Amino acid sequence: MAEPSAVVMNDKTHRFEVTLDGETAYTEYVLHNGAIVLPHTLVPPAFEGKGVGSALAKAALGYARAHGLTVKPICPFIAGYIQKHPEWQDLVDPEFRGRLGLPA
Template sequence: MDSDTIRDNAERHRFEMTVDGHLARADYRIEDGVITLTHTIVPPALEGQGIASRLIRHALSEARARGLKVVPQCPFVAAYIRKHPEWEDLLAG
């Protein structure tokens, strides 16, 4: 069943969202109170719909709720935080 709900697949270390049968995801790793967002992957069929932004906004909200600092290793995540300074307080270091 398709859903636009974002879920944390902790076993695979990624936030996932399935839309129209396509899986978009934001990969991460967590160590020592820091979540490193490593990759954001959106299938070509879903590009241009704001899916990556929704995934990253969710990931950052989760980081804040869990008291984690963020390392935006993924260029998309780094750009998202630059465009949305309300998340800058989460940056590690």
Template sequence: MNEVRDNRAEQEFTLEVDGERAVAAYQLYGDEIVFTHTVVPPAIEGRGVGSRLIRVALDSARDRGLKVVPQCPFVADFIRKHPGYRDLVA
């Protein structure tokens, strides 16, 4: 699988798989990162693409000392299922 990229200019994490692009969009406000929505194209759903994308995004937030606001239901659900990330929630 390809590498997750943080496109800071567009404020989105992206992951390309089989020519399809999954996106986790965010907005930065001071020391908070607000995840607004996640899109995984139907052609690559069910393969862990969204989870991989969000895991890297949350690890990046931790590395940057950012608090997370999980506006996106997918991100909120991921954090609920992975308690190791709950400390990031603003």
């Protein structure tokens, strides 16, 4: 099986994507009023256990940090990733902090 390629930010589909053996894993995004909204992540079974979901989360959150955006993690996977990785918690938009059990 091929190694996952680097995560690509696809402006046309509004997704961070990784392609492997003809399949694509992705995290959708919407840029809105100084925030990046992350509504959905899809990781096909062929990608499971390969760190692809984490790579997608890191790419989306890294983009937010680099561009001074707050993060609105609607996607349960991204929300869970942030809860497990404190280094990203400062990015969470104030209205979402309570939903993740983070201090205001």
